[in-house]
């Protein structure tokens with residue numbers, strides 16, 4: 001049986017989108033993904049009793065061709081509304097084309113599969129506005145007859161003045177631009193109230209004519225509370241008015257009892273997702289990746305210099321970051337150890353490091369007997385010039401920062417701080433491969449930077465890369481990790497340390513050729529990886545926009561671009577009836593098992609390794625100094641992370657996790 005098509009209607013700004021999203025069980029993306037993968041029970045079983053939120057602006061994700069067409073159409077459409085020079089007729093035909101395409105490629109297939117659908121507004125508001133612009137009902141019938149109209153409508157009514165006061169930023173089309181109120185700069189609260197009130201009157205006429213349900217909204221009531229209040233009305237609208245007689249009795253009964261509730265899986269409800277583990281696999285092992293490794297397997301398994309794949313990987317990495325030099329290592333940790341040894345630090349010197357980071361940012365310095373002094377975190381978990389300054393002593397010679405979870409640190413003030421105190425600046429960019437700060441690429445601010453290529457956004461399996469603009473640092477990094485043939489070939493014979501080219505500094509820390517081959521493949525696809533991960537990030541930002549319980553912990557775009565390692569979320573305990581850890585457990589019970597409160601990345605300042613500074617006995621127990629890190633505590637106690645997917649076939653995960661976060665949030669919001 002086809003599903004029921006429900007629309008929320010109402011004037012601009014009443015909250016149709018937020019409410020529809022909260023009232024639904026799953027998003028369009030999850031539903032579309034389920035269409036593509038029927039279970040043993042068939043598609044009907046998957047769809048039965050499930051209410052899907054479909055945005056009025058939803059673009060088809062099931063057909064590339066339809067999606068491309070609709071993307072162009074939507075770009076024109078959502079801008080034409082604000083372009084006074086386009087004729088009304090143009091705008092109207094564009095709207096008609098949009099809704100026709102939307103019906104055929106988005107709404108129709110889901111209804112046919114048996115999903116119920118709720119949209120955040122359909123054609124009625126548009127009609128109500130056109131009537132104010134002089135169009136007549138016979139004009140509109142031309143569109144009306146061609147577009148699938150909802151089976152049931154719920155009209156939301158709210159005081160236009162209160163709606164305006166709550167949100168204030170409205171587009172010209174919403175302020176009445178097409179309703180001849182005068183010049184653009186005369187549009188404001190007054191025109192909004194007048195225009196929306198008249199629109200509401202027309203909607204009311206439709207409501208009476210078609211027997212719609214109506215509901216009064218209080219703009220000050222929190223969305224989750226309103227959603228709970230409206231849920232019974234929506235449940236009623238989803239029940240077909242005239243049940244078919246006898247024949248399908250069994251089926252109907254099942255349909256009725258399966259009407260979805262938002263009961264949490266932890267309390268006996270249906271899980272949001274049931275997908276094979278692990279949910280996040282990186283790198284995606286594609287045919288091309290297999291080919292790249294296979295090719296390298298036959299080419300060489302160990303290189304003594306950079307004439308082969310090691311050199312290709314380093315050159316590609318340097319280009320990727322926009323740094324003059326890149327030197328590869330066996331791990332991010334060994335590359336950080338190289339920085340510790342070649343930055344000019346000596347025993348007795350100190351370095352400032354984040355208290356909140358993965359410990360390998362700082363452990364190599366401790367290993368070398370350097371005193372590590374820990375700095376507190378800001379609201380993104382990052383150090384700032386101010387938190388570093390608090391820990392400055394005369395012994396401090398260097399600073400290492402970590403761009404936590406992909407958010408860039410405030411680098412201009414940190415560069416300034418290091419310059420003012422003559423400190424070597426090092427960056428741990430292991431979370432921040434794609435990040436920038438105010439337009440400058442992360443990894444290019446300091447004297448040296450390290451990117452781990454372990455399970456990070458660009459990966460080689462195990463590995464790490466040191467990047468620098470300094471020729472001296474480059475050669476010393478080679479001496480540290482790449483002795484003999486490579487050093488003899490690449491180090492300037494006139495350098496005073498050239499005699500060490502043969503033995504290096506005593507150690508070897510090379511990446512494997514197979515790892516480098518994986519890295520070259522990853523970097524070749526970097527643009528694609530970035531595009532996909534940024535799209536996922538944007539999806540979550542949009543999907544969690546009205547969520548009072550969790551929000552993406554992402555630096556504003558004007559400040560920096562996210563590094564795309566994982567998606568960090570900030571939990572707001574005041575708005576929830578459960579703790580952060582309970583929230584995580586509820587999400588995991590829904591099947592989103594990789595919603596995570598990280599364990600090994602935390603305040604490391606009390607680790608005994610950092611209290612003992614004898615490089616020959618770092619394991620000797622001692623009492624670490626206890627320091628107060630209020631910023632770290634606040635950040636770490638409210639932080640949740642989820643994978644940031646970016647490969648083909650990840651759609652069910654992306655959508656399922658978003659639905660899980662929404663469902664659990666609605667259930668625990670207060």
Ligand SMILES: *Cc1c(COP(=O)(O)O)cnc(C)c1O
Nearest residue numbers: 331332333358360361430452454
């Ligand atoms: C992963 C990571 C490291 C260590 O890199 P490995 O390649 O695993 O040795 C260092 N710092 C941070 C912040 C990391 O996330």
